[in-house]
Amino acid sequence: MNNTLRLRQTALAVASLAALLSAAAPELALAADKAKTKAAGTYTTGDFHNHTTCSDGTLSIKKLVDKSVGSSAGAGNLDWFMLADHGGGSARNCTLSEDPFTPVAPALGLTSSDTGPYPPATYPGGGQPASTAKGPNQSWESTLPNGRAGILGDGTATPKVMWRWQEIQSFQYAVMEAESRARSKPMWVGLEQNAPGHEHISTTVLNGQLPWPKTGTGNANLQAQYEYCFDRSDSDTSRGVTNLWDCTVQGSGNNNANLDATAKKITGNNSASTPNLGHLKILEGIRWMSEKAPNGSIFVPAHLERAGLYNPTGSNGFNIEHLRNFNNAGPRIAFGFESMPGHGAEINRGSYSTNAVGGGTFGGTGVYAAEVGGVWDALLGEGRNWWFFASSDYHSRGSFGPDQRETTSDFLPGEYTRDHVMVRSGAASLTAEGIIDGLRSGNSFVANGQLIDRLSFTVCAANPALPRAANKALLEKAATAAVSKNNEVRIDGCATMGEKLVVRPGSDVIVTIALRDPVGTNLSPYSFANPSLKQIGVTQPLNAPVLDHVDLINGNVTGYVDPNNLAAYAGAWTANKGTPAAVNPSTKVVKVFDKSGWTAAADGTLTMSYRVSGVKASQYFRLRGTNLPANLPYETDANGNPLKDFDAAGNIACSDAACPAHLTLAVAGNKAGLAVGAKTSSYDVAAWADLWFYSNPVFVEVVNSVKVAGVR
Amino acid sequence: MDTVSLVHKNSFVIWPKVAFATAFIHPALRAQKMNERSIRRVVAACGLAALLSACGGGSDAPPSTDVASNVDKQNTFIADYTKGLMVINTYVGLTSASFLDLFDVSFLDGGNTKPLLGASFAQEAMAMAASPDLPSFPMAALSTASISACDSSNVCTLTGTLSNNDVDTSADNTTAITFTTRVKYSDGKFRLLGDGTAS
Numbered sequence: 001m002n003n004t005l006r007l008r009q010t011a012l013a014v015a016s017l018a019a020l021l022s023a024a025a026p027e028l029a030l031a032a033d034k035a036k037t038k039a040a041g042t043y044t045t046g047d048f049h050n051h052t053t054c055s056d057g058t059l060s061i062k063k064l065v066d067k068s069v070g071s072s073a074g075a076g077n078l079d080w081f082m083l084a085d086h087g088g089g090s091a092r093n094c095t096l097s098e099d100p101f102t103p104v105a106p107a108l109g110l111t112s113s114d115t116g117p118y119p120p121a122t123y124p125g126g127g128q129p130a131s132t133a134k135g136p137n138q139s140w141e142s143t144l145p146n147g148r149a150g151i152l153g154d155g156t157a158t159p160k161v162m163w164r165w166q167e168i169q170s171f172q173y174a175v176m177e178a179e180s181r182a183r184s185k186p187m188w189v190g191l192e193q194n195a196p197g198h199e200h201i202s203t204t205v206l207n208g209q210l211p212w213p214k215t216g217t218g219n220a221n222l223q224a225q226y227e228y229c230f231d232r233s234d235s236d237t238s239r240g241v242t243n244l245w246d247c248t249v250q251g252s253g254n255n256n257a258n259l260d261a262t263a264k265k266i267t268g269n270n271s272a273s274t275p276n277l278g279h280l281k282i283l284e285g286i287r288w289m290s291e292k293a294p295n296g297s298i299f300v301p302a303h304l305e306r307a308g309l310y311n312p313t314g315s316n317g318f319n320i321e322h323l324r325n326f327n328n329a330g331p332r333i334a335f336g337f338e339s340m341p342g343h344g345a346e347i348n349r350g351s352y353s354t355n356a357v358g359g360g361t362f363g364g365t366g367v368y369a370a371e372v373g374g375v376w377d378a379l380l381g382e383g384r385n386w387w388f389f390a391s392s393d394y395h396s397r398g399s400f401g402p403d404q405r406e407t408t409s410d411f412l413p414g415e416y417t418r419d420h421v422m423v424r425s426g427a428a429s430l431t432a433e434g435i436i437d438g439l440r441s442g443n444s445f446v447a448n449g450q451l452i453d454r455l456s457f458t459v460c461a462a463n464p465a466l467p468r469a470a471n472k473a474l475l476e477k478a479a480t481a482a483v484s485k486n487n488e489v490r491i492d493g494c495a496t497m498g499e500k501l502v503v504r505p506g507s508d509v510i511v512t513i514a515l516r517d518p519v520g521t522n523l524s525p526y527s528f529a530n531p532s533l534k535q536i537g538v539t540q541p542l543n544a545p546v547l548d549h550v551d552l553i554n555g556n557v558t559g560y561v562d563p564n565n566l567a568a569y570a571g572a573w574t575a576n577k578g579t580p581a582a583v584n585p586s587t588k589v590v591k592v593f594d595k596s597g598w599t600a601a602a603d604g605t606l607t608m609s610y611r612v613s614g615v616k617a618s619q620y621f622r623l624r625g626t627n628l629p630a631n632l633p634y635e636t637d638a639n640g641n642p643l644k645d646f647d648a649a650g651n652i653a654c655s656d657a658a659c660p661a662h663l664t665l666a667v668a669g670n671k672a673g674l675a676v677g678a679k680t681s682s683y684d685v686a687a688w689a690d691l692w693f694y695s696n697p698v699f700v701e702v703v704n705s706v707k708v709a710g711v712r
Numbered sequence: 713m714d715t716v717s718l719v720h721k722n723s724f725v726i727w728p729k730v731a732f733a734t735a736f737i738h739p740a741l742r743a744q745k746m747n748e749r750s751i752r753r754v755v756a757a758c759g760l761a762a763l764l765s766a767c768g769g770g771s772d773a774p775p776s777t778d779v780a781s782n783v784d785k786q787n788t789f790i791a792d793y794t795k796g797l798m799v800i801n802t803y804v805g806l807t808s809a810s811f812l813d814l815f816d817v818s819f820l821d822g823g824n825t826k827p828l829l830g831a832s833f834a835q836e837a838m839a840m841a842a843s844p845d846l847p848s849f850p851m852a853a854l855s856t857a858s859i860s861a862c863d864s865s866n867v868c869t870l871t872g873t874l875s876n877n878d879v880d881t882s883a884d885n886t887t888a889i890t891f892t893t894r895v896k897y898s899d900g901k902f903r904l905l906g907d908g909t910a911s
Contacts, residue, residue: 035878461849464832465800465811466874468822469907470891474852474874481886490879491887493850503848504839506832613823703843 032499032712035490041424043444043454043486046080046435047413049192049202049302049342049391053136054094054167055085058127058396060136061172062097065179065187067394067402068413073106074405074523076414080435083176084190084202084391087231089161091139092130095171098123099134104403108525108660112401123401125409153238163236164191169224169243173209177218180211186432187211189220192302193285194233197270197278198318199307202338202391204436205289206296211432222292229265230285232278232315237263250291255284275312279322286330298439299326299334300389303341303350305357305366309572317357320375320582321570324561327384331710335385335440339369339376340694342393344416344448345407345684347664349645351393357573363626363635363642363692364448370642372553373577373587380620380697381584383557383708387498387696389439390417390446398683399662405525406660408683415523416687420445420455422488422497442498442711443488447693450522451545451627454605455515456482459501459621459698460494462508462611472510476599476607479514483605500699500708506614509700511621513593514607517547524688528656531681532628532635532689535652540627542688549594550625551640552610555587557618557699559706586619592640618706623695634672635690642692650674652681652689659685782897786859789814789895789902790870794854801847806837814903816896821906850876859895859902866897867905 051057052064059067061083066072068081085094103118104110113121114129128135139159144150151160173189180187188211190204205226210218221243228240229247237260239245247265249255258277260267270278289297301323307316326334341350341361350361358367368375369388379386391413396402398409411417422443423434438444445455456479463471478489488496489512495501503509521527524543533540540546561568561581571581591610598608630640634648651672654663664682666674674680681689701708793814799805812830819826836847857872875888894905 038879461847463800463849463852464824464829464836465797466852467891467893467904467907468824470874470889470893471852473889473891474876474887475850477889478876478887481880491850491876492878493848501848502843502845504835504843504846506835507849611822703839703846 032495032501035492038490039424040490041422041438041443041487043420044079044423044430044435044438045076045414045418045420046078046082047076047391047417047419048082048190048204048298048300048389048439049084049338050394050413051085051192052083052094053092053127054090054172055088055164055192056090056395057085057094058125058137059094059402060097061094061175062179063101063136063402064394064413065176065183066101069183069185069187072102074412074415074525075106076412076418078185078414078418079430080185080432081187081413082190082204083172083187084192084204085164085167085172086192086200086233087164087194087227088233089155089163090167091141091157091159091161092136093138093140093143093171094136094167095175096134096136096138096143098128098136099132102403106403106405108405110401110404112404122403125396125399125401127396127402152241153236163228163234164231165224165228165234165236165240168220168227169240173218173220173223177209177211184212186213186430186435188432189223190298191223191227191231193227193231195278195301195315196230196232196266196281197276198282198301198310198315198322199304200302201282202298202300202302203289204296204298205293206432206436207293209432213429213431226285226288229288230281232269235267237267239264247288249284249287252284252287254280255287270311270313270315272313278315279312279325283325283329286326286334289333290330294332296433296436297333298436299330300336300338301326302338302391303343303352303366303393304337304339305368306341306350306352308355309357319570319572320378320579323375323379323386324384324563324569327379327386327710328563331385332440335442336387336389337368338389338391339366340364340388340390340417340446341366342391342410342417343395344411344687345398346409347649347682349687354646358644360644360646362644363690364645364687365642365692365694367573369694371577372589372641373555373584375573375582377553377555377584377587378582380622381555381557381586382560383618383699383706383710384560385442385498385710387439387442387444388446388694389419389444390448391419392417406662406684408662411684411687417446417448418450420447420453442696443496445497445623445693445695447691449524449545449627449688449691450518451547451691452515452625452693453518454483454486455623455693455695456480456489456496456513457623457695457698458489458494458496458512459700460491460510460512461501461503462510463493464508468611472609472611475510475512476514476609479512480601480605480607483514483516484603495698495700497696497698498711500701500711502701502703503615504703505616505705507702508611508613509615510609510611511552511698512609513550513552513623514605515547515550515625517604517606519604520544526658526660526685526688528658530627530689531652531654531656531659531685532632532648534655535633536629542685545627545691547606547625548627548629549592549640550598550608550623551589552591552593553587553622553624554590555584555620557620557701557706557708560709589639615700615702616705618699618701618708620697620699620708622697623693625693627691642690645686645690648686648690649682650680652686654679654681654685785897785900785902790854790857790859790872793904794857797852797854801849801851803837803840806833806840806847813901816898816903816905818896819904819906820908820910821893821904822909823911824906851878852876862897868895868897868902869893870895870904
């Protein structure tokens, strides 16, 4: 059969994909687990999206790991780490460490050099140059014992590019396993997939890998196979040479009928002749994960607004129907997004241009999650398990080197953005499986700049027999205690993030929040006054942010949208919430907590609660908070919503004598009337100035109302 | 009088042993979702209290003359409220007329009135039949309760400790809070009056 014709038929079939997906009905949901059945847990910090020279990063695996989970100045000191280089291939050998490994102690004002000596100089922005004949920028071909012959699969370039599947299987995994055990922290290999039909997706297939505390010899064979089978940039047709991989997905005619006879995988992508084929292929990837590693896989679209709207003939962004398709295809695997991108210190924050969906980031977050009542709320309004995540996407520090504290591009994993993820059984027995379970559970939150480092967020039914003040006090005490121990409230009748509370119609519910705005400084190297706040006369050190307020956001749940109802299921994002499929009109900020409404403790713990009387409809609550007040010029609107970060660019002065030299200078015609040539808050300074946290939602399901079907 | 006593921090309560044995651990209640551990604690406390009551005890607060003569009534109220809170997640507890009678007709607490409270209990009881997940509100155990500071209108202050024992049963229970609310003595009984706030 003519393969092209077959692919075209498949592409046409994608048009009716929604009908196929409708078969993926969610499991009958249950209420949150009873307190006694929940193992004790701890919130842990980690990062699952970052890069080495085995793709387009600038560091070795070892140095990236050290900067992520180590405790040197500016390092993230994370509890866990997932390596996620791009798919495709790389000519560089990321298993070689920088030499010397740590040339100087990280600090502001270091001098970098392409030629050394190291020290006193440190490495430049691109990492240790290959010309030094040391370090991870050297090629595989020049450093493998058998040179070019050791690089398998297709490829004719010089130096020869090694496919990612081989890097993962034969080189990266062993280093990661050794690093994990040496540092006694779970660390494993994932993949930032160059997704067919889309831009990028953070993924992992854990099965086979044995990071600490596991023992024995593990492997990343499944992770490598996934890359071979489903990465858009992996055009190798060798089937992994001796692996003889076959990318069949059990019971999937869409996939299996379109496998290339030689490569044993779908080799096409979205194109003019095969529109939507890439999207179909990536859905098959989710099904493959479900088949091979249903509990050990994650699939989290990254910086999903960056590449613009979805393009059926290209590999651009994601519309809401694609997120729904992913979640329908594998709700245990595709359960959230990185709507808060990495690259937080770029001049175009998040590496989003004005061509991104929404025209840029908003307080560092893409419009899909930053817009109250927008795409994320539309998904939550269905009762879906669709969670908010963020990662560093670390590649480099731009014009600075890895040991320099300034950055014009990326923050190191954990330096700025952290996922705080509940892992049951506690940090003492932290495992990669437990971390993936935690990511899947939705019991997590994201914070920038250590704005907060602990959070207890619960919704509890009110006990009608108790005095109201006493009921409130008991729940606030429980929340405060949970924060003090960095764990969660375990009380029957309370649900936390990623869970749902089932109540009778007419019940009162109490939203209780305790969080910690940590005392002391964060990892910002700058102690001068926050330029954004300085606009309104507030002097607050950039490395000692103070939480200004917390927004409690609430929206109704109206149930899963039928994929056949295209008007409600599919549609490209438009400004002013113009796409019915991508909005939740019921969503609003229902309560703003600030210092007048919370109780503050000396250790920075802030406790607050809010009672909702007579709940009639199924709904959800989520939180966001920031160090910036509402109506702050170029930063927030009158309702406290983050403004587009491009609005701030070039309009906020950085007038302190300590403002670094790399900042952009005001140009003529700037809206703020700054003197031409004056330093402006930009790059890393702009990011440190504008901090946010986002919680995942807590759902409330009212009996005899809409089922919150995607959530336990 | 054949009694057992329940010691509180600065006072004690006395309740009929027969009533405890028959109503408190009635088989019908056992069939419900009763917190058996909490019951055992009360029983143990009652035994200890019986010993201590012989040594004398009482409130430090200066009650009004009328209320002061009704220590037994204070203790009866505390015991009944304690007991009622322990079974409020059961059908029997929610539909107990005697529990609802612990709330004064003028009860007002954060906008909640006695009629609203009664309706709420009834709705919770009805909802139990519809869903095994209900009622879903957190339970709270009352301990170290006492009544004091009674005024000339026989309005007093109930002070107690509330805690949730679903998971945390440690000595420093992380949910334990001390609370106060108003109670009123009339018609020979103490009843909850609430904080008097309309919202």
